[in-house]
Amino acid sequence: xxxxxxxxxxxxxxxxxxxxxxxxxxxxxxIVMGIExxxxxxxxxxxxxxxxxxxxxxxxxALAGHVLVIFxxxxxxxxxxxxxxxxxxxxxxxxxxxVSDMTS
Amino acid sequence: MIEVNIYNxxxxxxxxxxxLSAIGVAVINSLMxxxxxxxxxxxxxxxxxxxxxxxxxxxxxLLIYAGSISILLLxxxxxxxxxxxxxxxxxxxxxxxLTGILFTYIMFLFISIFDINQLTGLSLDKLNFSNTxxxxxxxxxxxxxxxxxxxSILLLxxLIGAISIVRSxxxxxxxxxxxxxxxx
Numbered sequence: 205x206x207x208x209x210x211x212x213x214x215x216x217x218x219x220x221x222x223x224x225x226x227x228x229x230x231x232x233x234x235i236v237m238g239i240e241x242x243x244x245x246x247x248x249x250x251x252x253x254x255x256x257x258x259x260x261x262x263x264x265x266a267l268a269g270h271v272l273v274i275f276x277x278x279x280x281x282x283x284x285x286x287x288x289x290x291x292x293x294x295x296x297x298x299x300x301x302x303v304s305d306m307t308s
Numbered sequence: 309m310i311e312v313n314i315y316n317x318x319x320x321x322x323x324x325x326x327x328l329s330a331i332g333v334a335v336i337n338s339l340m341x342x343x344x345x346x347x348x349x350x351x352x353x354x355x356x357x358x359x360x361x362x363x364x365x366x367x368x369x370l371l372i373y374a375g376s377i378s379i380l381l382l383x384x385x386x387x388x389x390x391x392x393x394x395x396x397x398x399x400x401x402x403x404x405x406l407t408g409i410l411f412t413y414i415m416f417l418f419i420s421i422f423d424i425n426q427l428t429g430l431s432l433d434k435l436n437f438s439n440t441x442x443x444x445x446x447x448x449x450x451x452x453x454x455x456x457x458x459x460s461i462l463l464l465x466x467l468i469g470a471i472s473i474v475r476s477x478x479x480x481x482x483x484x485x486x487x488x489x490x491x492x
């Protein structure tokens with residue numbers, strides 16, 4: 205068995221990469237991609253704690269972390285749809301999707 | 309200290325795939341290529357979920373992230389042509405890199421402070437799961453029914469909101485309405 209520490213290290217590095225992409229990119233679609241990577245890292249943390257940190261003695265209660273991940277997936281899908289609709293709208297209005305070029 | 313078995317080798321392989329393709333998303337200058345690397349990173353996270361014995365979450369990750377969200381991103385790249393080819397860093401590149409390194413350092417500190425390896429997952433091994441799908445269904449329609457209904461309302465409003473943001477003007481609807489009336 206791999207320890208819980210290894211999964212948490214992988215998830216924190218993945219979150220840091222997503223943070224770097226979301227903060228340091230010029231393209232609006234790249235920023236959305238960075239946010240999706242960060243949500244993936246959060247899902248990985250939740251699932252690894254649901255696997256390793258569970259203290260319950262029945263099967264139903266032990267899966268609460270999985271339910272949390274399902275809700276995160278739902279919100280991520282809704283957020284991606286809204287964000288990309290906003291990308292298309294910004295492109296129509298400014299004729300660019302570079303965030304550095306958007307000055308009024 | 310680290311024993312060599314198939315589980316450790318698979319963990320190393322899948323985490324390397326995930327992290328290297330995520331780094332590729334950050335450094336590659338073509339947006340199309342970084343999008344496909346992002347799909348590979350999603351698939352790597354899904355295989356890590358399989359290693360953590362979360363079968364339903366792994367399939368949902370493959371369907372929702374690697375299937376639909378990446379296709380949505382692909383549509384957005386296609387709908388904003390020419391300008392969206394490059395994936396350049398902004399002028400805040402250094403600050404972003406510093407923030408990422410600082411965040412990783414703080415997380416490593418947190419992980420090393422708490423004695424986290426006392427959580428071994430042995431109590432979950434005793435439960436003997438065959439699969440997790442029917443238990444997740446019981447939880448979603450039993451204990452978490454309010455959150456489930458709220459999530460469905462959220463999805464509906466996101467759908468309506470996305471359509472009403474993107475449509476250009478009222479005349480699109482009027483054209484469709486007159487066509488329907490004309491057929492009658």
